[in-house]
Amino acid sequence: MTKETSKSAAQMRKGVLELCILRILRGGEAYTSDIIDALKAVDLLVVEGTIYPLLTRMKNAGTLTYRWVESPSGPPRKYYDMTDRGRALLEELEATWNQFVDSVNSLESHMDTTAKNAPLKS
Amino acid sequence: MTKETSKSAAQMRKGVLELCILRILRGGEAYTSDIIDALKAVDLLVVEGTIYPLLTRMKNAGTLTYRWVESPSGPPRKYYDMTDRGRALLEELEATWNQFVDSVNSLESHMDTTAKNAPLKS
DNA sequence: AAAAAGTACTATGCTTAACATAGTACATGG
DNA sequence: CCATGTACTATGTTAAGCATAGTACTTTTT
Numbered sequence A, B: 001m002t003k004e005t006s007k008s009a010a011q012m013r014k015g016v017l018e019l020c021i022l023r024i025l026r027g028g029e030a031y032t033s034d035i036i037d038a039l040k041a042v043d044l045l046v047v048e049g050t051i052y053p054l055l056t057r058m059k060n061a062g063t064l065t066y067r068w069v070e071s072p073s074g075p076p077r078k079y080y081d082m083t084d085r086g087r088a089l090l091e092e093l094e095a096t097w098n099q100f101v102d103s104v105n106s107l108e109s110h111m112d113t114t115a116k117n118a119p120l121k122s
Numbered sequence C: 001a002a003a004a005a006g007t008a009c010t011a012t013g014c015t016t017a018a019c020a021t022a023g024t025a026c027a028t029g030g
Numbered sequence D: 001c002c003a004t005g006t007a008c009t010a011t012g013t014t015a016a017g018c019a020t021a022g023t024a025c026t027t028t029t030t
Helices: A003-013 A017-025 A032-041 A048-060 A084-106 B003-013 B017-025 B032-041 B048-060 B084-106
Strands: A064-069 A077-082 B064-069 B077-082
Touching: A003 B084, A017 A032, A017 A048, A017 A077, A017 A084, A032 A048, A032 A077, A048 A064, A048 A077, A077 A084, A084 B003, A084 B084, B017 B032, B017 B048, B017 B077, B017 B084, B032 B048, B032 B077, B048 B064, B048 B077, B077 B084
Parallel strands: none
Antiparallel strands: A064 A077, B064 B077
16 A cells, blocks of 8 residues: 555544444443454554544543443453444444445446536547 | 534545545546536535645646636636546555445444453443 | 553644635626 | 626635553562
8 A cells, every 4th residue: 555545544534433433332332442453453543542532532422431340450441332322323424424435436437427528639 | 414423424525535536537537617516416525625725736746637628608627637647546546445445344243343352240 | 569561541742634715817798 | 897607726724533652550570
């Protein structure tokens, strides 16, 4: 992947991380490292620094809650879970995402949309 | 669509507009209003102000060229076309896009990834 | 018991692309 | 000749991912 496309990839990630987190949490509560690992596994995250503030934003927005759970090794963990508001948002984001993908892919086929206005070659 | 999801939609658009423009131009040269209309038709663009600077960026990056064409009504138009570099970038962005969609959608199914680390309920 | 290492979370600033809005220039029509 | 419409340009704002550094707590090591 070139420098140019990796920049595009970073931009594409914007806006879907929230959806991805909600999708992960649909399977049950998880703590930050679990979420990070799941996202990294599918190359949707580069660094931890991105996810911590996002989880805080989502918690403040009322889409997530967390509870402290003692860890077998290390400091206690925040286990996150969806709220009802989060479940509603997930549904909306699913619809938005599917629409979005359809829109982008629709540009693959009908390339005559612009042809009707094409000028004569000089 | 709520205020929250429309924000997400705006974020999702980031990074794919370049790909979309290249997809549109694959069908042949087009001028800015053609491109804007095509993008608006599939809800991938809100305002013109976004696309003009983007086309300039892409021209400066060497992925696009343009030629002036007299208009039947109004000022002359910039007709854009892909360069060889643009065609190469298009291929890369196609791959990046497909990978990206697969990644996001892969989070739909295996929701047991995190379950193995799930704590006991208190 | 003190030092070292590892884990989990927090805080600050940067970059970039979409958005918003206003403004300029040119051509046609009344 | 002025009004209207079309095409392009310019400037500033916002927001999310990225980069990096730092704090706090726990377990392990010597």
